[in-house]
Amino acid sequence: MTDNITRILLTDDHNLLVDGLKRSLNEADGLKVVGTANSIKECMEFLSGHPVDLLLLDVQLPDGNSIDFVPKILQAHSSLKIVILSSFAEPTVIRRAIDAGISGYLLKNSNSDEITKGVLAVADGEHYISPEANALLKEAPKHVPSLTRREREVLHLVVEGLSTKEIAARLDLSFDTIHDYLRNLRIKLDAKSMADLVCRAKDQCL
Amino acid sequence: MTDNITRILLTDDHNLLVDGLKRSLNEADGLKVVGTANSIKECMEFLSGHPVDLLLLDVQLPDGNSIDFVPKILQAHSSLKIVILSSFAEPTVIRRAIDAGISGYLLKNSNSDEITKGVLAVADGEHYISPEANALLKEAPKHVPSLTRREREVLHLVVEGLSTKEIAARLDLSFDTIHDYLRNLRIKLDAKSMADLVCRAKDQCL
DNA sequence: GTCACAATCCCACTTTTGTGGGGGTAGTGA
DNA sequence: TCACTACCCCCACAAAAGTGGGATTGTGAC
Numbered sequence: 001m002t003d004n005i006t007r008i009l010l011t012d013d014h015n016l017l018v019d020g021l022k023r024s025l026n027e028a029d030g031l032k033v034v035g036t037a038n039s040i041k042e043c044m045e046f047l048s049g050h051p052v053d054l055l056l057l058d059v060q061l062p063d064g065n066s067i068d069f070v071p072k073i074l075q076a077h078s079s080l081k082i083v084i085l086s087s088f089a090e091p092t093v094i095r096r097a098i099d100a101g102i103s104g105y106l107l108k109n110s111n112s113d114e115i116t117k118g119v120l121a122v123a124d125g126e127h128y129i130s131p132e133a134n135a136l137l138k139e140a141p142k143h144v145p146s147l148t149r150r151e152r153e154v155l156h157l158v159v160e161g162l163s164t165k166e167i168a169a170r171l172d173l174s175f176d177t178i179h180d181y182l183r184n185l186r187i188k189l190d191a192k193s194m195a196d197l198v199c200r201a202k203d204q205c206l
Numbered sequence: 207m208t209d210n211i212t213r214i215l216l217t218d219d220h221n222l223l224v225d226g227l228k229r230s231l232n233e234a235d236g237l238k239v240v241g242t243a244n245s246i247k248e249c250m251e252f253l254s255g256h257p258v259d260l261l262l263l264d265v266q267l268p269d270g271n272s273i274d275f276v277p278k279i280l281q282a283h284s285s286l287k288i289v290i291l292s293s294f295a296e297p298t299v300i301r302r303a304i305d306a307g308i309s310g311y312l313l314k315n316s317n318s319d320e321i322t323k324g325v326l327a328v329a330d331g332e333h334y335i336s337p338e339a340n341a342l343l344k345e346a347p348k349h350v351p352s353l354t355r356r357e358r359e360v361l362h363l364v365v366e367g368l369s370t371k372e373i374a375a376r377l378d379l380s381f382d383t384i385h386d387y388l389r390n391l392r393i394k395l396d397a398k399s400m401a402d403l404v405c406r407a408k409d410q411c412l
Numbered sequence: 413g414t415c416a417c418a419a420t421c422c423c424a425c426t427t428t429t430g431t432g433g434g435g436g437t438a439g440t441g442a
Numbered sequence: 443t444c445a446c447t448a449c450c451c452c453c454a455c456a457a458a459a460g461t462g463g464g465a466t467t468g469t470g471a472c
Contacts, residue, residue: 085222176423193460399430
């Protein structure tokens with residue numbers, strides 16, 4: 001935030017959206033889009049080479065779920081403010097993002113003015129969760145299922161369509177072990193079958 | 207296409223994207239965005255009340271998969287040109303869209319210029335499939351799995367996380383019948399389990 | 413140093429899926 | 443009429459998933 005200008009990096013794989021967003025943010029006083037990235041990798045690279053004050057980050061990127069990378073990014077760039085820009089209005093996703101340390105959560109079905117408003121608020125040092133997202137959080141006071149490293153790993157493979165046996169082979173673990181992780185995943189995500197597990201995981205983009 | 211101006215209706219639930227897209231399309235010669243809609247319902251309503259030459263349609267809308275509605279829309283508005291605007295780069299999705307009678311298929315990771323180019327081409331009477339989408343089609347000459355009404359119905363319920371028994375109850379059919387539909391679905395979608403079925407269905411947004 | 417918990421493995425048992433057949437009717441188009 | 447297909451039902455058996463226990467390490471928090 002040198003001399004009143006907030007330098008912004010946009011990270012989203014939809015160039016179409018990036019184009020439009022860049023224009024409307026640049027029109028706002030005190031905001032300047034200094035770069036764009038299409039993936040987490042590009043985002044990280046840009047951050048290493050350029051000073052950025054605020055990062056607008058899409059949740060789903062070609063190289064993974066960006067929320068998983070938020071802690072890593074904040075560790076390397078502690079003064080950076082991160083605003084998630086998502087089409088997911090899932091309470092658990094929002095909560096996970098907040099827990100990860102983001103400063104804002106905006107929804108893509110907002111119009112440019114609302115987005116600009118949120119970005120300005122965050123640039124100003126506030127925390128800004130879009131009204132719709134906030135409403136969802138209040139309605140659903142469900143706890144966020146906190147998955148362990150292994151559970152996450154197993155879940156990813158389930159979502160790839162692999163069977164228990166195949167996952168065991170892939171991770172070089174015993175069938176029973178995977179059987180157990182799946183049991184825990186079912187409990188944590190409140191799923192009653194493998195198919196249901198895939199549904200929950202896909203919906204909540206865990 | 208009265209007097210050289212192509213009247214466009216934008217249908218996408220991401221207002222952010224709509225905002226940007228509207229601006230860049232309006233900047234192009236001969237194109238005018240005459241309306242926007244956030245759902246299939248709104249889209250249909252607008253079409254009934256206003257003359258539109260070209261419809262830019264997102265695949266996933268809150269009230270369903272828009273490709274399923276393309277035939278219906280074309281039936282009611284036969285001279286309308288429909289261009290799909292998708293983030294899905296799945297060959298089967300593209301092929302389904304083409305079979306449904308669309309005039310163009312554009313990807314959201316293109317930039318505004320590429321989108322404008324595609325829209326202009328379609329407005330001009332051409333068929334325009336984005337280069338990336340086209341490349342995918344050549345690589346994967348797989349046949350599109352054509353599902354029957356019932357299969358689609360069953361698949362939707364599978365994607366909701368229901369078990370065979372639950373689906374049977376919901377549709378008031380025998381367990382064996384659903385068992386059979388699931389068998390066919392597995393074969394058609396090349397899935398090897400219920401979980402896999404959910405994966406395929408979600409990926410291909412069937 | 414105890415306590416919680418991730419991570420790993422095991423057994424036994426039930427239920428659900430998956431696979432391989434076998435039927436039938438009704439409608440559609442050649 | 444014949445072929446084809448959607449739609450509906452059935453049996454039997456094998457394989458996978460789900461449920462209820464059990465156990466041993468190691469690590470990090472308090």
